[in-house]
Amino acid sequence: MHYFIDHVVYKANLRGPSFRCEENSDGTITLHYFTGRPGLYPIVRGVLREVARRVFNIEISLSVTGRTQRSVQMVSGERIEEHVIFLIKTNDQSHDSGSEASTASTFPAIGLSWRPCFVMHFSIVLLPDFSSQTLRMNALEFCTALPYHVIFDEHCRLVQHGKELANHVPRELLAVGTPIMRIFEVNRPQIPFDFDNICNFINAVFVLQVKTSPTDMRRQREQVESNDGASATTTFHHGHHLKLKGQMMLLSDRKSLIYICSPYVTSIQELMQFGMRLTAMPLHDATRDLVLLNQQRLTDVEVKWVSSEFEKLLIRHRYYTCAFPKFFE
Numbered sequence: 246m247h248y249f250i251d252h253v254v255y256k257a258n259l260r261g262p263s264f265r266c267e268e269n270s271d272g273t274i275t276l277h278y279f280t281g282r283p284g285l286y287p288i289v290r291g292v293l294r295e296v297a298r299r300v301f302n303i304e305i306s307l308s309v310t311g312r313t314q315r316s317v318q319m320v321s322g323e324r325i326e327e328h329v330i331f332l333i334k335t336n337d338q339s340h341d342s343g344s345e346a347s348t349a350s351t352f353p354a355i356g357l358s359w360r361p362c363f364v365m366h367f368s369i370v371l372l373p374d375f376s377s378q379t380l381r382m383n384a385l386e387f388c389t390a391l392p393y394h395v396i397f398d399e400h401c402r403l404v405q406h407g408k409e410l411a412n413h414v415p416r417e418l419l420a421v422g423t424p425i426m427r428i429f430e431v432n433r434p435q436i437p438f439d440f441d442n443i444c445n446f447i448n449a450v451f452v453l454q455v456k457t458s459p460t461d462m463r464r465q466r467e468q469v470e471s472n473d474g475a476s477a478t479t480t481f482h483h484g485h486h487l488k489l490k491g492q493m494m495l496l497s498d499r500k501s502l503i504y505i506c507s508p509y510v511t512s513i514q515e516l517m518q519f520g521m522r523l524t525a526m527p528l529h530d531a532t533r534d535l536v537l538l539n540q541q542r543l544t545d546v547e548v549k550w551v552s553s554e555f556e557k558l559l560i561r562h563r564y565y566t567c568a569f570p571k572f573f574e
Contacts, residue, residue, distance in 0.1 A: 262289075263434035265446055275310075276331040279435060283314060283327040290331070304336040326435065392527065393489055395504040396496075399440045401425045404501060409525055413455050413487050429453040432488060443493050443502060452509060455487040487519050507532040511539045 262280040269275060278289055290307050297305045311330035316323055382390070384405070392409035403423045411419060418428050426438050433452040436442040443451075491506025507530050510516050516523070516536065526533050 261433075263436070263446065263449060265449070272335075274333040276333055278327075278329040278331065280327050280329075281324050281435065283325060286312070286327070286329040286331075289329070293331070293333070306334050306336060307331045308334075390527065391505060392525070393491075393506050393508065395425070395429075395506075397425045397502055397504075399500045401438065401440055403428070412521075412525070413519065414457055418457075428456060429489075430456060440502070444495060447493055447495060451491060451493055451504065451506070453489045453504065453506070455489070458486050485518070510536060512536060512543060513540050 262278060262282075264279075265277040267275040267277070276293075278286060280286075286309070290309075293307060294305060297303050308331070309329060310332045311328070313328045314325055315328070316325055388394070388405070388408045392407040394405075394407045395403070395410070396405040397403050401424060403419065403421060403425055405421075406419055414428055429438070430453070431438045431451070432454045434446050434449050436446060488509040489504075489506040490509040491504055494503050494505065495501075496503060507526060508519070508521065510519070510521070510532070513536065523533055523536065
């Protein structure tokens with residue numbers, strides 16, 4: 246929500262907070278709150294209480310069990326990051342922590358298994374077990390259906406990638422075994438790029454930024470076409486690098502992650518900036534609709550501005566016509 250409001254609605258470059266939850270054995274929840282704006286955790290406490298009351302219809306109590314600050318090196322420079330740990334209890338748990346009945350009534354147990362399921366009207370419907378069946382899709386079809394996906398192992402080395410990434414990343418960096426940190430940097434959440442940290446924030450929206458700029462790729466294509474053997478120099482211009490937005494999923498071997506994502510573009514102008522077309526995104530990708538919808542919104546704003554300027558000119562013309570009629574005869 247923070248990311249959508251900051252980057253889509255207001256086009257700001259703010260860095261919102263990151264959250265990570267841990268379910269405890271006694272029914273309580275440990276919430277980790279990371280932010281680059283220290284001192285705002287009391288606001289988070291109030292927001293959480295109100296969300297619990299309005300959305301879940303429960304009363305909770307929060308206590309701060311830890312608060313630390315550290316200096317972290319980001320792409321934009323060094324900054325202070327605050328880490329606050331909240332312990333969340335229901336009011337029943339606060340009064341009687343040993344009451345299992347209250348815990349069960351407040352937080353119903355949900356059996357988590359590896360088999361996929363859908364929750365419909367509070368009933369869990371298990372899907373058939375497809376583990377013994379053959380996947381009706383080869384690697385090329387998979388890379389075409391998910392043209393921007395990335396799979397990497399526990400050492401954060403590239404295993405597989407979608408076919409469209411070759412238009413934004415040098416081919417030598419897309420070789421199997423390339424450290425993923427040579428290709429991307431984590432824009433959100435604000436965490437170091439390693440396997441354990443990603444697993445800790447597995448439920449968060451991930452925004453990765455390609456380290457190669459469109460200028461570098463254009464220069465490299467020109468060199469290939471002209472058969473020039475000179476190597477291209479890499480220059481980074483922050484704000485002009487393609488960003489990918491999506492989710493991380495832990496694969497069944499527990500040693501690999503797949504990043505399912507889409508280009509983070511919101512207008513036709515941004516598409517042109519990265520040398521892209523709408524056809525670069527599959528039809529099932531909602532990013533296409535977002536680009537067209539936002540482009541329509543930008544067009545409406547521009548039309549209103551032009552209409553307003555025309556009204557001002559018309560009023561000014563009428564004023565001068567009345568004030569100096571001889572000049573307009």
